[in-house]
Amino acid sequence: MPATKFRRIVIGAVTVVAVAGALYGCAMSTMTSKDDAQLESRATAMLKSSFKAKGQVKLDRLDQDETQRLCSEYANQPLPPSVAERIQKANLATVRFPADGKLIGDWKSGEKIAQSGQGFQTSDDPSKPAGANCYACHQLAPDELAYGTIGPSLYQFGKLRGYTDEMRKYAWSKVYNAEAFNACSNMPRFGHRQILTEQQLKDVVALLMDPASPVNH
Amino acid sequence: MADPMKIRANVVGDSTEVKVLMNHEMETGQRKDAQGKIIPGWFIQNVKVTHNDKVVLDAQWGPAVAKNPFLSFKFKGGAKGEKVRITWTDNRNDTRTDEATIA
Amino acid sequence: MDKKRREVLKAGGGMTLLMLLAAAGWLRPGDVRAADWNKAAFDTKTMDETMKALGGGTPVPSNDIAFFSTPDIAENGAVVPIGITSKVPKTESIAILVEKNPNMLAATFDIPAGTEPSLSTRIKMGQTSNVYALVKADGKYYVASKEIKVTLGGCGG
């Protein structure tokens, strides 16, 4: 899977560079990596001076971890395989399984979590549970027509892949930290960044992997 | 004071087509504010459209009409240069009348 | 404003008289509104209640009433475009009703002779629901309905 992603990134970057070149004439093509690093650091500094804390959101949200920094740096150019591997390895190490060994919670609660985009915004009440907003990017239960396409369809996720222990563990790990499998994935790291609680993670995994879940109808 | 409406009245065949946008919150009275207090309903209840002092449309609205309401309809007759006059009244007794020249 | 006076005023020439009274300073604008806004009808929650408040019986389904420029799916329930045309002869009024809104009646439009029984406006819908176009013609009521789905938009939060 990562190989496909790399190809896509490479193609995207080539397009962008070509267009940028057309806009600037030679300006871009002659930019050295030193210039680029300087631009990067100026942009980061400018960003940090342009926000203010509001509600539950403090300025430390702009402090990048290594994964974020690398994914930003390589967003507009091919992601070298060595960097991708570094990112995936580091994120894989963060995946934790529940102490009770149970990965499947309540799919009904999982559906609510998948529908909700609440949480961690300046406008959100931090005392209320956060959602995962899965439908923003993925198709899941067929009754919900308003689904996004940033991520692949997860309709019949468990049914197509089999309700195996191995697959349940994969689903858990993927929701927990998507960067473990796909460097610079667009998907938030719901477990690693503590966006969802352990129980919520179980409920979302149930939505994907419980044969009774409408996702698998 | 309420803001003006935006009225367009155009001759189309043997009719006059009226399109109007009104400036109004159309608050339902069902919503709560950040403190959990109900925001009181505030909405247009009556809309009357006249052409040469003849009523060509007379509407009653509830709070389910969308914010900044839009209305479009046609009446027979009407000539370029004549006036179409629209008045709305809301549940706070605020009222607004605007006129447009038929084009 | 008491009911009798309202009826008397209505009987005595409806809005024209009311407007004269208002112009003469006999009535404040609020009185005009109170006389002309059917609170009972706008408070109703079911079709039966609405029909009762409007003073009509059970409406007859009609193929002569059509929706135009009205989508099957609304991208946002805060603004749902509704267009209604009536080909029922002697159409006197058109009303828009939303089955699953907190109150069923959204709007009524009296259509005087000379005005085309066709109009479009925009309403709010709290959720996916049937929307009814209720037409009064020659004293009788006719109805057509259409389901409009309301979808959740954007980032959902």
Place this chain on the structure above:
Amino acid sequence: MKDMHPRKLAAGVVVAVLGVTIGVALAQTSTVDEIAKYREALQDGNPAELWEARGEEMWTKPRGPKQVSFARCDLGMGPGVVKGAYAHLPRYFADARRVMDLETRLVWCMVNEQGMSEADATKTTFGGPGRRSDIEALAAYVSGQSRGVKIDVALDEPHVRDMYQLGEKMFFFRGGTHDFACATCHGDDGKRIRLQDLPNLTTVEGARKAYSTWPAYRVSQGELRTFQWRLNDCFRQQRFPDLVFGSDASIALTAYLAGRANGASFDAPAIKR
């Protein structure tokens, strides 16, 4: 369970994602068609006109402690010239020694010509129920006066070009609890969030389509929204802190997106979900 190795799991995943039945696919096609019809039906009457009218009146009226109108406000094409001005913004203003977008320039005129304090001028940058924004009304009016004009941001001007390049970097900056960057949602073709199409702003075509239709009346809010609002609310949803109105980053990103949209025919204020 601790000995379980997710990497092996990943290898074991057979990508058998052909699970979309024909029925579901058909339903989705009609959903997209119906949403297109919905958008079409909205075009008939755009409440943005109400803001344009209010902004136009405001433009000519004496305001602020100095009781001066915007007649001397230079949006880059000479004092008081509104026609076509929006299509050339952001641009470098020597008097302010800064690259400015429309909203920051309006505030600059309110402060420097009308004598308002910065705090007063930026008190209501984004309107809401019961608090109307003068800036939104003025932006509606001014942008409306560029309808049909080709977007032409001076990327050959060094200050503007610098902001463009910085904005491009920021567009790809990942951060926050959710690792989101602008590019997360706006870096690929043909994507949707829920049912909303997401323009790919890294392509000229995507940037043109998106940028040329702001400001816009948002039916979900019943408000006229400016591009400053668009950026602010994107960052809110990115789980970032609050983007300061008129901040350097907001100008840099606007310069990047406007610059990419160069050549498009300006078509705002529009009406959007």
